[in-house]
Amino acid sequence: MTVTTKSSSDWYRALANNRIGGPLSQQLGLPRPAELRRYRPGQPLTDGPALVGNAGTGSLADHVLSLPGVEQVSDATDRLGALVLDATGLGTLEELSVARDFLSSGLRRLGPSARVLVLANPPDQADGVTAAAARQALDGLVRSLAKELRDGATANLVYVAPDAAPADTDSTVLFLLSARSAYVDGQVVRVGPSVGTAGSAGVAGTAGAAGVTGSPHTGRVVVVTGAARGIGAAIAEVFARDGAIVVCLDVPAQGDALAATSNRIGGLALQLDITAPDAPARLLEYLAGRHGGVDVVVHNAGITRDKLLVNMDAERWDSVLAVNLRAQLDLNAALLEPSSPLRSGGRLVSVSSTSGIAGNRGQTNYAASKAGIIGMVRALAPVAAGQGVTVNAVAPGFIETEMTAAMPFGTREAGRRINSLHQGGLPVDVAETIAWLAEPGSGGVTGQVVRVCGQSMVGA
Ligand SMILES: NC(=O)c1ccc[n+]([C@@H]2O[C@H](COP(=O)([O-])OP(=O)(O)OC[C@H]3O[C@@H](n4cnc5c(N)ncnc54)[C@H](O)[C@@H]3O)[C@@H](O)[C@H]2O)c1
CATH class of the missing domain: 3.40.50.720 (NAD(P)-binding Rossmann-like Domain)
Structure with a gap:
């Protein structure tokens, strides 16, 4: 079954990406709409390995690394397909600075259509005002970062409820990392505990479209x-x-x-x-x-x-x-x-x-x-x-x-x-x-x- 991913007749995108129009649009300071990476059966989850880090007391980073198709970067010079920040448990402005540090250190290494994904707990379920403010601050950070990224890269934030099981986040993490989310950018998605028994399908139920099994x-x-x-x-x-x-x-x-x-x-x-x-x-x-x-x-x-x-x-x-x-x-x-x-x-x-x-x-x-x-x-x-x-x-x-x-x-x-x-x-x-x-x-x-x-x- 072939799915149509044919690009439209976007004359400006074609012009801005050709030999003559490319330098010209750059000189004029015009944006260059990238060719977005879209899902094809069998393709790797991301176009390059992922750098996964922590800012907070949470432990979702290890879970993300265990997901099929998520490949941890091994070489400090490799071009990144994804930058994933586990900010669950984040509750202070100091931890917010750690988040900034991690994200900014990986940005220059992002490849085309790379994914930036931040996982955090919801502000409305925080203990105290500072924690709520620090978690909400991530919303502004991620939405702004999404506007700064180039070459088809996207940034999204997932607020994970404290009572959600790690497996409840799998389908969302895999979707947002994959090429299937090509046009989903600057979004905030909330994940809670699964409402039905089907939620226990976890990775097995999601990996197919991510090109794994x-x-x-x-x-x-x-x-x-x-x-x-x-x-x-x-x-x-x-x-x-x-x-x-x-x-x-x-x-x-x-x-x-x-x-x-x-x-x-x-x-x-x-x-x-x-x-x-x-x-x-x-x-x-x-x-x-x-x-x-x-x-x-x-x-x-x-x-x-x-x-x-x-x-x-x-x-x-x-x-x-x-x-x-x-x-x-x-x-x-x-x-x-x-x-x-x-x-x-x-x-x-x-x-x-x-x-x-x-x-x-x-x-x-x-x-x-x-x-x-x-x-x-x-x-x-x-x-x-x-x-x-x-x-x-x-x-x-x-x-x-x-x-x-x-x-x-x-x-x-x-x-x-x-x-x-x-x-x-x-x-x-x-x-x-x-x-x-x-x-x-x-x-x-x-x-x-x-x-x-x-x-x-x-x-x-
Ligand atoms: N195209 C866009 O940019 C865009 C943006 C935002 C939202 N949407 C929404 O996406 C959906 C699909 O949009 P599209 O651009 O493919 O539109 P479309 O007009 O090409 O297709 C809509 C289909 O709905 C069918 N339909 C209409 N009335 C129906 C009825 N009473 N019973 C059964 N079928 C009926 C039509 O026959 C048609 O095949 C719509 O809900 C639209 O509002 C589209």
């Missing part, structure tokens, strides 16, 4: 809404690559494109309008009858009907809210009923948007629906946890799709450049992030909104 979604039943094209088709491809039985769902009007996607990935096509009053009942009946259950539901289907609020009619408002939010609320409610075919260890993942975080002119309906998704995810996570189910969202920024290709030149260029990686993301970047959240080993990640935006300044 196995396939994390083997045999799992995954539904992707809006799978006929764009981001939805990429999500279906990634889950199929990782071993899932993928049910590709879209409206009947997209029947041909839907069939093309499902045939390409060896999945199943289901024509259904998610806004139909009987859609949840029909989908659940299909899943129970045909597959005996479901493990992952990805709410990707979405529409836009842009207009300034002053000109926004009820039809535009209602249709966007119906597809983007109401259908998800109704389907999730049905999926969490006791009679539901959703299995324990289930994963619900929604596609929100940075517009739902920052707002966007002309998109009051769309942004309201995408912000509503964030509210839904946060409220539903504690409820679903009792059933061993996680609920998360991704918030894509500028992603190269047919939709963004149709934007006016100026708007498109601005969208591409106002992020730390100076380029748009690809549908596969959103898909890889969703696949990580849906892994059996990601039971400790719930109620979160992870931006896939290259650290876009929009809503930052």
Whole structure:
């Protein structure tokens, strides 16, 4: 199963990386958008060994070094694929200085698309004000560092709850170190104790996509809404690559494109309008009858009907809210009923948007629906946890799709450049992030909104 990682027609990136345009853009002080390293089966976890260090009293560093694919640097001159700081247990400004020292000592050795990863405990679970301040300080440090890195390198922070088992962090650490997280930059992810038994899958459940062994979604039943094209088709491809039985769902009007996607990935096509009053009942009946259950539901289907609020009619408002939010609320409610075919260890993942975080002119309906998704995810996570189910969202920024290709030149260029990686993301970047959240080993990640935006300044 080949997953599309083809770069877009980003004329500026091509120019800034050729023999003539490269020096010119450097002279003019313009950014050089790097060719990002993306996941290919069999590739090493990182492009070069990792330097792993400590600042604090925690002991996660040894655990990280034991993960498959994490290779400790042995030569002081080797170019680094990753710089990992275990700052768990950090609670003083002196330890914060140790963190700075470690990170800055490794920065000059980072290779292209290298990863900087900081692990710490959450500020809101600190003993005392100083410890809370020192842990929160890491947030500012990492987000700023992400803006300073070059050549496709990224920096992210993981707040690990003190009661999480080391294995609960595995899927997240491996994802953020790997090429799968190419467009996830400057983010803060929280990991707690796994909500379900599936969390004990740990490394075994995650290593496949990291290019080590196995396939994390083997045999799992995954539904992707809006799978006929764009981001939805990429999500279906990634889950199929990782071993899932993928049910590709879209409206009947997209029947041909839907069939093309499902045939390409060896999945199943289901024509259904998610806004139909009987859609949840029909989908659940299909899943129970045909597959005996479901493990992952990805709410990707979405529409836009842009207009300034002053000109926004009820039809535009209602249709966007119906597809983007109401259908998800109704389907999730049905999926969490006791009679539901959703299995324990289930994963619900929604596609929100940075517009739902920052707002966007002309998109009051769309942004309201995408912000509503964030509210839904946060409220539903504690409820679903009792059933061993996680609920998360991704918030894509500028992603190269047919939709963004149709934007006016100026708007498109601005969208591409106002992020730390100076380029748009690809549908596969959103898909890889969703696949990580849906892994059996990601039971400790719930109620979160992870931006896939290259650290876009929009809503930052
Ligand atoms: N492209 C971006 O830059 C971007 C950025 C942020 C968020 N998103 C979100 O990502 C998701 C996918 O976006 P895309 O760019 O691939 O869009 P797209 O328009 O290419 O694909 C959306 C799919 O959803 C399907 N769909 C719409 N209404 C449906 C319904 N009632 N029932 C079933 N299927 C339905 C469509 O037929 C289509 O195949 C959307 O939720 C979108 O809001 C996209």
